[in-house]
Amino acid sequence: MTKELVAIALGGNMILQKGQPKTYEQQMKNLRLAIEVIVDIIKQGYGIILTHGNGPQVGNILVQQKAGVTRGIPEQPLNICGAMSQGQIGFMIQTALEERLFDQGIVDKCVVAIITRAIVDHNDSAFKEPTKPIGPFYTEEEAIELHRKTKDSYINDAGRGFRKVIPSPIPLQILEGNTILRCVKEGDIVIAVGGGGIPVARENGNFIDIEAVIDKDRATDVLATQIDADILMLLTDVSNAYLNYGKENQKKIGKISIKKMKEIFDEGHFAKGSMRPKVESAISFIEHGGRLSIITSSKDALAALKDKAGTRIVK
Ligand code: ADP
Ligand code: MG
Numbered sequence: 001m002t003k004e005l006v007a008i009a010l011g012g013n014m015i016l017q018k019g020q021p022k023t024y025e026q027q028m029k030n031l032r033l034a035i036e037v038i039v040d041i042i043k044q045g046y047g048i049i050l051t052h053g054n055g056p057q058v059g060n061i062l063v064q065q066k067a068g069v070t071r072g073i074p075e076q077p078l079n080i081c082g083a084m085s086q087g088q089i090g091f092m093i094q095t096a097l098e099e100r101l102f103d104q105g106i107v108d109k110c111v112v113a114i115i116t117r118a119i120v121d122h123n124d125s126a127f128k129e130p131t132k133p134i135g136p137f138y139t140e141e142e143a144i145e146l147h148r149k150t151k152d153s154y155i156n157d158a159g160r161g162f163r164k165v166i167p168s169p170i171p172l173q174i175l176e177g178n179t180i181l182r183c184v185k186e187g188d189i190v191i192a193v194g195g196g197g198i199p200v201a202r203e204n205g206n207f208i209d210i211e212a213v214i215d216k217d218r219a220t221d222v223l224a225t226q227i228d229a230d231i232l233m234l235l236t237d238v239s240n241a242y243l244n245y246g247k248e249n250q251k252k253i254g255k256i257s258i259k260k261m262k263e264i265f266d267e268g269h270f271a272k273g274s275m276r277p278k279v280e281s282a283i284s285f286i287e288h289g290g291r292l293s294i295i296t297s298s299k300d301a302l303a304a305l306k307d308k309a310g311t312r313i314v315k
Helices: 023-045 055-069 078-103 140-150 177-185 216-226 258-266 274-289 301-305
Strands: 003-011 046-054 111-113 117-119 132-138 152-155 163-164 189-191 199-204 207-211 229-237 255-257 292-297 311-314
Touching: 003 023, 003 216, 023 046, 023 078, 046 078, 046 111, 046 216, 046 292, 055 078, 078 111, 078 132, 078 189, 078 199, 111 117, 111 152, 132 140, 177 189, 177 216, 189 199, 189 216, 216 229, 216 274, 229 274, 229 301, 255 258, 258 274, 274 311, 292 301
Parallel strands: 003 046, 003 229, 046 189, 111 189, 117 199, 229 292, 255 311
Antiparallel strands: 132 163, 152 163, 199 207, 292 311
């Protein structure tokens, strides 16, 4: 029997960093490094569920869809592209992880990647206000024309050009939760909830296709809560969540009670779309009975589990 169950979300930078070539080789190189600490955690006896972002990968798949049209291949919708990216990244993590496990003499672990869907409410207020930019960049004229034809919304994304924006609803339930738990109980290492899961809504037993993207940290919390994990660990490119981040008086948050963290949250220290969803998820996990939420870098992950580094939120 394993020690405790940890749900670990891998930050986007662990698969591909800004400015790097978007090749298979580069992504594998990054993942081989990222996975070292995961194997260290496995060696400590923890049960593991890995989740991951998919922003750059699904972005590239969307660009490939547009390009394929000129060769007679119809564009596939976003949910299909999300599934493709889960398969792609899941496969890469499987490869990197199993090679490293083998290196370390661990040969009795099965690593499995599960295509994962997240239930959302199609009346979620997020559908009234799309906020998340995705896919190719367009000129303003192209964006206006596309909006006229499709009614999709477009925004100027940080001065880099115009992109389509889609809603980011709250995940309610991970459909594969029970299957994931069964695998983990068998000792398998599960990769799931890629890119926050493929959003679906259900009406009278039928699935409704949803064009949206779910925050992977929120979805990881939902899964962790659903399967009664002990620890939620959100790995990113900073060692801690900070007070006054980026300012002269910035200060690392170490071990902290949920009550205090909520006060800090309300003071507005955490940027929307990056640290904010992590802190929200970390708080929610403890509120729903989790033992420990960690926000840290992969470098500090092991020390954080030993209560010696990272932001650690407890009851
Ligand atoms: P990931 O792919 O790991 O989810 P994000 O970019 O979404 O990465 O989130 C991590 C980023 O959050 C950090 O690189 C940092 O720039 C930003 N951030 C915003 N507010 C804070 C804060 N208060 N403390 C620490 N980092 C913060
Ligand atoms: Mg993020």
